[in-house]
Amino acid sequence: MQLSVPEPGPDAAVAFVAEHLGDLACDTPAASGAFRGGQTAADAALDALDVTNYARRRNDVWPPERRGASKMSPWIRHGLLSLPALWEHVADAPQRDRTKYRDELAWQEYARHVYARLGPALGDDLRARPPQPPEQWDDPWPRDMNCMDVNLTELHDDGWLVNQCRMWLSSQWTVRAGARWRDGDDAFFTHLLDGSRAANRLGWQWTVGSGTGKAYGFSRHQVEKRAPKLCANCVLNAACPVQDWPPEQRTTRLDPPELLRSDPDPDATGGPTVSPENEVDAVWLTAESLGDDDPALVAHPDVPAVFVFDEPLLRRLRLSGKRLVFLTETLADLATRRPVELYRGSVPEELSGQGRHRVGVTFAPVPGFRRHAARVEPAAVHPWAWLFRPRAGRLQSYTAWRKGMPQRPDGVG
Numbered sequence: 586m587q588l589s590v591p592e593p594g595p596d597a598a599v600a601f602v603a604e605h606l607g608d609l610a611c612d613t614p615a616a617s618g619a620f621r622g623g624q625t626a627a628d629a630a631l632d633a634l635d636v637t638n639y640a641r642r643r644n645d646v647w648p649p650e651r652r653g654a655s656k657m658s659p660w661i662r663h664g665l666l667s668l669p670a671l672w673e674h675v676a677d678a679p680q681r682d683r684t685k686y687r688d689e690l691a692w693q694e695y696a697r698h699v700y701a702r703l704g705p706a707l708g709d710d711l712r713a714r715p716p717q718p719p720e721q722w723d724d725p726w727p728r729d730m731n732c733m734d735v736n737l738t739e740l741h742d743d744g745w746l747v748n749q750c751r752m753w754l755s756s757q758w759t760v761r762a763g764a765r766w767r768d769g770d771d772a773f774f775t776h777l778l779d780g781s782r783a784a785n786r787l788g789w790q791w792t793v794g795s796g797t798g799k800a801y802g803f804s805r806h807q808v809e810k811r812a813p814k815l816c817a818n819c820v821l822n823a824a825c826p827v828q829d830w831p832p833e834q835r836t837t838r839l840d841p842p843e844l845l846r847s848d849p850d851p852d853a854t855g856g857p858t859v860s861p862e863n864e865v866d867a868v869w870l871t872a873e874s875l876g877d878d879d880p881a882l883v884a885h886p887d888v889p890a891v892f893v894f895d896e897p898l899l900r901r902l903r904l905s906g907k908r909l910v911f912l913t914e915t916l917a918d919l920a921t922r923r924p925v926e927l928y929r930g931s932v933p934e935e936l937s938g939q940g941r942h943r944v945g946v947t948f949a950p951v952p953g954f955r956r957h958a959a960r961v962e963p964a965a966v967h968p969w970a971w972l973f974r975p976r977a978g979r980l981q982s983y984t985a986w987r988k989g990m991p992q993r994p995d996g997v998g
């Protein structure tokens with residue numbers, strides 16, 4: 586079903602989502618209180634990005650003015666800002682901040698490599714079972730704990746959290762409260778504007794210990810250090826349930842999947858390396874790559890860009906309306922610069938239903954792309970903008986992976 590493209594801006598996007606996609610969302614559609622979708626907003630954020638003091642302040646949580654986090658992640662997630670572009674952007678930053686920031690960009694790349702190679706198996710415990718606390722909590726994220734309440738409010742209103750708070754919430758959920766990490770990962774994924782299976786699952790696996798064998802413990806100590814006001818204003822200040830370290834932090838080791846050790850087909854994992862010259866009737870946009878620099882958009886400037894809101898997928902995921910509004914704002918912004926067509930339905934059916942038999946697309950290193958592409962059979966698949974081209978080597982840890990990559994990224998000119 587074709588949908589008319591809304592005017593740019595959050596109000597029109599909210600109205601669009603309420604009218605056309607509201608039944609697929611888990612809440613009443615609203616715009617994020619903190620982020621605007623679209624290349625225009627992404628470019629403005631990049632222009633203003635100065636990472637001076639990032640290394641010292643990245644983990645600060647409260648008050649928000651003290652935070653050193655760059656808040657680029659929603660645009661990175663949807664390919665509006667590429668990792669190579671950010672790597673270059675911080676070239677003149679103070680050495681310590683530049684190194685730390687580039688290290689975090691490399692973490693994002695590492696997550697993409699792991700997901701590209703493992704696919705849905707990233708949802709299984711990779712190297713250990715998480716700790717089992719002596720008692721399960723009825724509610725893993727009790728709202729009467731101010732450190733939970735404030736962060737859950739930010740997650741639900743803005744669709745974003747400081748990395749430190751993601752670690753608190755995920756550790757609290759599984760290591761302390763004994764809840765299944767996959768359910769917590771879904772609770773994040775529902776709301777995070779940057780929510781990706783790659784970074785979200787890797788983040789959870791890392792925190793709860795299933796990814797490394799060592800769990801991250803959460804206690805009042807971190808809150809006092811990074812956000813002291815939260816404890817001062819908490820009704821449980823004198824009876825804090827996380828006053829001490831979690832009673833059990835031991836994990837149970839597992840044999841890691843063979844694919845973590847090596848990749849029998851790194852070329853398939855990484856996708857094509859050169860752009861084909863084939864003619865196409867349309868560019869099929871995926872949620873992984875919605876930027877003006879999307880290689881397929883650049884290669885085919887004269888054909889419409891087509892985006893399908895994947896109804897079966899969205900019905901299953903039941904995302905927050907904020908995520909759909911962010912996507913809609915992004916597409917409406919793109920439509921101010923070139924023709925865009927929007928559809929709701931099954932991706933292969935909507936694309937073929939328009940008589941678009943020759944589509945161009947940018948490779949995306951996620952299982953959903955492979956699944957759809959097998960049916961769509963694009964006429965031209967363009968290369969993904971890797972920071973480091975995937976290789977066959979070890980992925981067991983970030984450090985092992987980084988050692989197998991060149992010092993200077995492949996994707997930076």
Ligand SMILES: Cc1cc2nc3c(=O)[nH]c(=O)nc-3n(C[C@H](O)[C@H](O)[C@H](O)COP(=O)(O)OP(=O)(O)OC[C@H]3O[C@@H](n4cnc5c(N)ncnc54)[C@H](O)[C@@H]3O)c2cc1C
Nearest residue numbers: 654655656657658689693748751779780781784785788789
């Ligand atoms: C439990 C958990 C879940 C997470 N879920 C996601 C997710 O769904 N999507 C996502 O992009 N990141 C996720 N992260 C990683 C990280 O928390 C976010 O990327 C970061 O908080 C985004 O804010 P920022 O742009 O201000 O980051 P900054 O600190 O300014 O870093 C700049 C960029 O580096 C990358 N980056 C930073 N830290 C990490 C990291 N630990 N892992 C991977 N990439 C990183 C991101 O692309 C980020 O935008 C998760 C971390 C944890 C512990």
